[in-house]
Amino acid sequence: MVRAAERAKHPATSSIWLDSEKAGRRRKPDQPDGLDRDKIVETSIRMLDAEGLAKFSMRKLAAELNVTAMSVYWYVDTKDDILELALDAAFREVELPDPDRAVSWRDDLRALAESYRSMLVRHTWAAAILNTYLNIGPNALQVARAIQDIAIATGLPPAGQAGAITAVFQFVYGFSTTMGNFQRRCDESGVTQDEYYAQAMAAFQKDPELMDTMERSKPIIEARGGSTVAEMWTRDFAFGLDVLITGIEAMVARAEESSA
Incomplete structure (x- = not known):
């Protein structure tokens, strides 16, 4: 003991x-x-x-x-x-896939990643201490088991499952931490996220040294879409997650070709 x-x-x-x-x-x-x-x-x-x-x-x-x-x-x-x-x-707030149905790894991974992101953004302190403890409590273990089930269902060989899921959830962790830090900064400044973003963009455009970077970023910003910061977060997260899922699919196909 x-x-x-x-x-x-x-x-x-x-x-x-x-x-x-x-x-x-x-x-x-x-x-x-x-x-x-x-x-x-x-x-x-x-x-x-x-x-x-x-x-x-x-x-x-x-x-x-x-x-x-x-x-x-x-x-x-x-x-x-x-x-x-x-x-x-x-x-406990992370919503897990229904254990009574077959795993649909793409949909389950998206849903679990989104719920995990939401929890970390609600509790910004949790992201700050996530790697401080072993995280072997009953709720953390339930989430870990759900992640393991999804990893197995991808079809990746065991040697690749840990790396793939680590890539996804490190992305979720990093994205959520950035969101939480931005929200905290806005709260401390007494402005909304949209107000802070508008003020920052206006300041960038007034700085000659930043104009070149702003001009190069303009097509990305315009293509990004979304009239609010919340919409930008949502679209960026969904696209980033799709990139990772596509990467997992490609690695599964590569493993199948190697074993054929």
Whole structure:
């Protein structure tokens, strides 16, 4: 069993899910009514969404719950425990393919990637800590299994499945992180995404050093389509995902030719 002290010494290979005592800890009779791990996690997610990762603390969490810090520490040992629990709870929002029907890998991959993107954009803090933890909670594992099923259904040989799915979900991660950073910048500036984009484009056009780049980009911008930033995000993401799916299809065809 991995205790909190050991997790602190070895953060890269530690997880609350590897501590059987902590993973199953529930409310003691003398704890405040209505306080349990689910409420702590729910409140943490709400605070992280509202204020971001940098401002989140155990002290603020206890105050938001209207309990003492020691009451929170009955359920978790560290802030890392809470963040790991919150991250796994966020994975619950990713919509998975229906397990009772045959896998349609192209449609399932598009749907899962889109749902994953939406979750990361809703919870920008999740993208920031995604690679900090082992992500072996129950919800993260369900998503991982769905991804494995899709990888197998592509028809790629086992040697290529991991690389193909990594390419897709690294694209989703990077795209979602960019979206989240842009939204956060707009929020901090007190403008909408469309207003920020319009201001940036106007500023670029006034700078002589940027005019050449702007002119070269003009056909791409015009062909990109979309009257709002949200529409541009949607179209760019869909096209990028189609490029990756087409690449997987090409690699499947190459593998079939090699084995023929």
